[in-house]
Amino acid sequence: AQRVTQPEKLLSVFKGAPVELKCNYSYSGSPELFWYVQYSRQRLQLLLRHISRESIKGFTADLNKGETSFHLKKPFAQEEDSAMYYCALPRGYTNAGKSTFGDGTTLTVKP
């Protein structure tokens, strides 16, 4: 069965420190993963997707098929990064675009 695991519900770091939000997945096919972010009082929005291989707001995420991980990283956290982050795995064409979401990680960046 398809599953996404975010082991940390809460993560707190100081401003300027590196941050890594973990995401592990189980999927039999070739995965395509996303990170979504929800800032306080705002809607969920796409942060980045692995096929883009881009850096958004200083965040990067590398798909590691060997470890079945898609961890989100930023070398120097900022206070405005405080938000809830979700890792998501689309279920593919046969499921009309449904996605499996992790439970989310609330990141707090302290001044």
Added chain:
Amino acid sequence: GAVVSQHPSWVICKSGTSVKIECRSLDFQATTMFWYRQFPKQSLMLMATSNEGSKATYEQGVEKDKFLINHASLTLSTLTVTSAHPEDSSFYICSARVSRDNSPLHFGNGTRLTVT
């Protein structure tokens, strides 16, 4: 960019009444939309997939007679919580994709439902 509008943002209703929530894709057509519940500091729980012109597909454990979904046009899906009870109080979110493939989801801003 693609925008999904959800209305109302918040609603308070009395127990036993019904509440309708609208989800609109403003600048694209969405043959499929998704409805979720989100509990405080928790993940999104997919409730159902709304299909334009056909019946919605409900996830296991979600009562279809309780949560009526109508997707009458390519830009509008509605979720009606019928005979609402306090335990239905939650944050409801809709989303849609621009295309049928694994493109990113675009989310509405959510509806906070409080049933008194």
